[in-house]
Amino acid sequence: MSVILSLKNIEVTYSEVILVVKGVTLEVQEGSIVTLLGANGAGKTTILKAISGLLVSELGKVTEGSIEFRGIPIQRESPENIVKMGIVHVMEGRPSFDQLTVEENLIVGASSRTNRPTEIKKDLERIYSYFPKLKALRKKISGYISGGEKQMLVVGRGLMAHPKMMLLDEPSLGLAPLIVKEIFEIIEFVNKEAGTSILLVEQNALAALSISSYGYIMENGRIVMDGVAANLKDNEDIREFYLGLSKVGKRKSYRHVKHYRRRKRWLG
Amino acid sequence: MTYFLQYLLIGFLTGGLYSAFAVTVVLVYKATHVASLAHGQILAFGAVFFYWCIAVLQLPISVSFLVALALAGVLGFIIERLTMRPLIGEPLFTSFLMTFAVFMFLDGVFNLYVAGETRFIPPFLPQGNMGIGKLIIAEQRASNFVMTLLPALIVIGFFKYSKVGLRMRATAENHRLAQSAGIRVKNIFSIIWIFSSILAAVAGIGCATIMNIHYPLPYNGLKGLLVALVGGLDSIGGAILAGLLVGVIESLAAGYVDPLTEVGGTSEVVAYVLLLFILLVKPYGLFGLARIERI
Numbered sequence: 254m255s256v257i258l259s260l261k262n263i264e265v266t267y268s269e270v271i272l273v274v275k276g277v278t279l280e281v282q283e284g285s286i287v288t289l290l291g292a293n294g295a296g297k298t299t300i301l302k303a304i305s306g307l308l309v310s311e312l313g314k315v316t317e318g319s320i321e322f323r324g325i326p327i328q329r330e331s332p333e334n335i336v337k338m339g340i341v342h343v344m345e346g347r348p349s350f351d352q353l354t355v356e357e358n359l360i361v362g363a364s365s366r367t368n369r370p371t372e373i374k375k376d377l378e379r380i381y382s383y384f385p386k387l388k389a390l391r392k393k394i395s396g397y398i399s400g401g402e403k404q405m406l407v408v409g410r411g412l413m414a415h416p417k418m419m420l421l422d423e424p425s426l427g428l429a430p431l432i433v434k435e436i437f438e439i440i441e442f443v444n445k446e447a448g449t450s451i452l453l454v455e456q457n458a459l460a461a462l463s464i465s466s467y468g469y470i471m472e473n474g475r476i477v478m479d480g481v482a483a484n485l486k487d488n489e490d491i492r493e494f495y496l497g498l499s500k501v502g503k504r505k506s507y508r509h510v511k512h513y514r515r516r517k518r519w520l521g
Numbered sequence: 522m523t524y525f526l527q528y529l530l531i532g533f534l535t536g537g538l539y540s541a542f543a544v545t546v547v548l549v550y551k552a553t554h555v556a557s558l559a560h561g562q563i564l565a566f567g568a569v570f571f572y573w574c575i576a577v578l579q580l581p582i583s584v585s586f587l588v589a590l591a592l593a594g595v596l597g598f599i600i601e602r603l604t605m606r607p608l609i610g611e612p613l614f615t616s617f618l619m620t621f622a623v624f625m626f627l628d629g630v631f632n633l634y635v636a637g638e639t640r641f642i643p644p645f646l647p648q649g650n651m652g653i654g655k656l657i658i659a660e661q662r663a664s665n666f667v668m669t670l671l672p673a674l675i676v677i678g679f680f681k682y683s684k685v686g687l688r689m690r691a692t693a694e695n696h697r698l699a700q701s702a703g704i705r706v707k708n709i710f711s712i713i714w715i716f717s718s719i720l721a722a723v724a725g726i727g728c729a730t731i732m733n734i735h736y737p738l739p740y741n742g743l744k745g746l747l748v749a750l751v752g753g754l755d756s757i758g759g760a761i762l763a764g765l766l767v768g769v770i771e772s773l774a775a776g777y778v779d780p781l782t783e784v785g786g787t788s789e790v791v792a793y794v795l796l797l798f799i800l801l802v803k804p805y806g807l808f809g810l811a812r813i814e815r816i
Contacts (some may be wrong), residue, residue: 310610310697336703344701350694353687360684361691365703368684414703 257283257418257450258304258340263318263328265296265303267311273299275474276318281418286444286451288461288482290495291471297454298345300471301420304452305342306332322418336365339417345426345454347407351396355387358395358406362413380409383442401432408439418450419443425457433457437464458495462486470495477519490518523655528776529769534662536768538731541669542724542745543752543760545717548676550754551693552713554613559600559620560721561742562627567593567722568729568738569634572642582645589726590719597718601711609707624739632736639735646730661730669727670761672720677757689713693755744792751796752806759808767792 258281265274274296281287289297302308303315309332320328327335350358359380363373381388384405390398395406404424411419421440425433441464444451455461462468468485470478478485485491493515542564549557570592574585604623608616646668647660680686692699692709700706721742728741744767752763775788799807 305701307697307701310700332700333703333705336701342701344698348695348698350691350698352694353690357687357690360687361699361702361704364688364691410702 255283256280257323258452259321260300260304261319261321263300263303263320264316265299265308265313266316267313269314273313273474274303277471277474277476278318279469279476279479281450281452282467284444284448284450285467286440286453286465288453288455288458288465288468289471290455290458290461290468295471296474297471298422301342301422301452301454303328304335305340305420306330306335307342307344333365336414336416339415340420341411341414341416341418342420343407343411343422343424345422347400347403347424347426349395349403349406349410351394353395354391355393355395355398355406356391358410359387359413362410365414376413376415380412383412383446384409384439400428401435404428404432404436405439408443412443412447412449416449418452421451421453423454423456425455425460433460437461440464458491459486472517472519477517490515524776525773527656528772530656530658531662532769532772533765534658534666534768535772536765537666537670538724538727538764539744539748539767540761540764541673541727542721542742543748543764544673544676544757545720545724546745546749547752547754547757547760548680548713548717548720550749551757552689553605553616553710555605555616555620556746556749556754557620557717558617558743558746559623559627560717560745561739562624562631563593563597563600563718563721564725564728564742564745565631565734565739566596566627567718567725568642568734569631570722571726572640572729572734575645576640576643586726590722593718593722593725594715597714597721598711600718601714605710605714606707609710628739631739635735637736639733641733642726642729644730665727665730669724672723673761676716676720680757685712747792747796750806751792751799753803753809754806756806756808759806763807767795770795 260279262276291297315328424436437460462482465482468482469476545560571589574580574588604619646664649660688704748764749760752759771788774791778787779785
C-alpha cells in the first residue's frame with residue numbers, strides 16, 4: 254500500500270498571527286480510513302481545510318511544512334483544483350445548497366469533472382443505488398430534508414466528483430444514535446465500494462476508531478499520540494479521556510469518582 | 522374605463538423595460554451579493570454602441586444589435602476583472618461602493634461623449650399604431666417590450682435549465698461551498714457580469730429608442746435598482762413582476778393624479794413611495810428569498 258496523503262510538519266496561521274496548527278505530521282494510506290480525534294479547538298477542522306485549500310477564504314495560511322497528495326505538493330493549489338485532483342472535503346454541519354433540489358445538489362457535485370449528461374446520469378444512478386433514500390427525495394428542496402438524509406446527500410455530492418480521497422468533518426454531529434450507526438456504515442461502505450481513502454474527524458471516538466485502521470489524537474494544535482486504531486481503543490488514556498470509560502470498562506459514574514484526577518501522560 | 526385600460530396598457534409596456542433592467546441587477550446580486558450601480562452605465566453605453574453601429578457606421582440593424590451586445594459584454598467583463606475581482610473576499614459594502622465609483626467614472630465618460638447634445642437612434646422598430654377594440658398601442662412600444670423582455674426570459678431559462686446555470690445558482694447560494702464542490706467561482710462571476718451587461722445593453726437600446734441618448738439615460742438604470750428592491754433583490758420573477766407593477770402604477774399616477782396637482786410629476790415619485798411602503802412591510806421585497814432554516 255502506498256501513501257496517498259502526507260502532511261509534513263505543517264503549521265497553520267490565521268490572520269498571520271494566530272498559530273492554530275503547530276507542526277503536524279500525518280499520513281493516510283491508500284484505501285484506508287484514518288481518524289483524527291481531539292477536543293474542540295484542537296485544530297482538526299483547520300487541518301482538513303488546509304488540505305482542501307478552503308483556509309484561504311478564512312484568512313488562514315499554511316506557513317510551514319508541506320502537504321502532498323500522491324507525491325504532488327498541493328498547499329498552494331486553489332480549492333477547485335484540489336477537488337479536480339481528487340480530494341473532496343465534506344464540511345462540518347453538512348452544508349447543502351438549500352435552495353436547490355436533492356438531485357441538483359448531486360449534479361453540482363460533478364462540476365469539477367464532467368458536463369456530459371450521460372455520465373452524470375450514470376453517476377446519479379450509482380449514488381441512488383448507494384443511498385436509496387435519496388432517490389425518493391430527488392425532487393425535494395434540500396433545505397427541508399432531515400439531518401441524516403442531508404448527511405447522505407453531502408457524502409453523495411462528494412462522491413459525484415469521483416474522489417480518491419474524502420475528508421469528512423464530523424459526519425455524526427447532532428444525529429440520533431441509530432442514524433449515526435447508519436452514517437458510519439455508509440462511510441465504511443464508501444471506503445470499500447468506491448475504494449476512497451478517508452480522513453475522518455470525529456467527536457464520537459469509539460465509533461470512529463472501530464471503523465478506521467489508524468488514528469491520530471490532537472490537542473492544542475499538536476498530534477500527541479498516534480497508532481493503530483485497535484491499540485488506541487485499548488489505551489488507558491484514550492479510554493479515560495476520549496471514550497469516557499474507566500479502567501474496568503464500565504461507564505464512569507460520579508459515585509465512584511476518584512479522589513485524584515487522572516492526568517494525561519503526554520505533553521499537550 | 523377605456524382610459525383606465527389605456528393607462529394600464531401603457532404602464533405595462535413601459536414596465537417591461539423596467540423589468541428587463543431589474544433582471545440584470547438581480548442576476549448580479551444573486552451571484553455575487555453585490556447590488557451593482559455600474560449597470561446603469563452599461564445600459565447607457567449599450568445604447569451608445571448601438572448608435573455608433575447603426576447611425577455612424579451605418580451597419581444593418583441585426584449586425585448593429587449583435588455588435589452592441591458583444592461590446593457591452595466586453596465592457597462588463599473588463600469592469601469585473603479590473604474592479605470587482607480584486608475585491609473578492611473584502612466586505613461586500615466595498616464592492617458596492619466600487620460599483621458606485623465605476624458608475625461615476627463612466628458617467629464622466631458618457632457626458633464627455635454626449636456633451637449636452639441629444640442623439641437620436643434612427644427608428645428601426647415598426648412605427649405605426651395598432652388598435653385592439655378602443656385601445657391604441659404604439660407598435661414601437663410593443664415591439665420594444667418584446668425586444669427587451671425576451672432576452673431576459675431566455676437568460677432566466679438558461680439559469681434554470683442549463684448546467685452552467687445550475688452552477689450559477691449554487692454559487693449564488695454559498696460561495697465557499699460552491700468552491701468545495703469544485704466550481705470555479707471566479708469564472709462564474711465573469712460569466713454573470715458578461716450576461717448581465719448584455720441584458721443591460723438590450724434594455725439600454727430599448728430605453729434609448731424611447732428617450733434618445735442624452736445625459737439622463739444612465740439614471741434610468743438606477744430605476745432598475747429600485748424595481749429590483751421592490752421585487753426582492755434575489756428574485757428574478759419578482760423583478761419582472763415588480764417592473765410591470767411599477768410601470769402600471771406610474772402610468773396610472775400620470776393619468777389620474779398628475780392632472781389634479783398644479784405641477785404634475787407625481788408619476789416620478791410614486792415608485793419611490795411604493796418602495797418605501799413595501800420595504801416597511803416586507804423588508805426583503807415582494808418576492809425576496811425567505812432563507813430556509815430548519816430548527
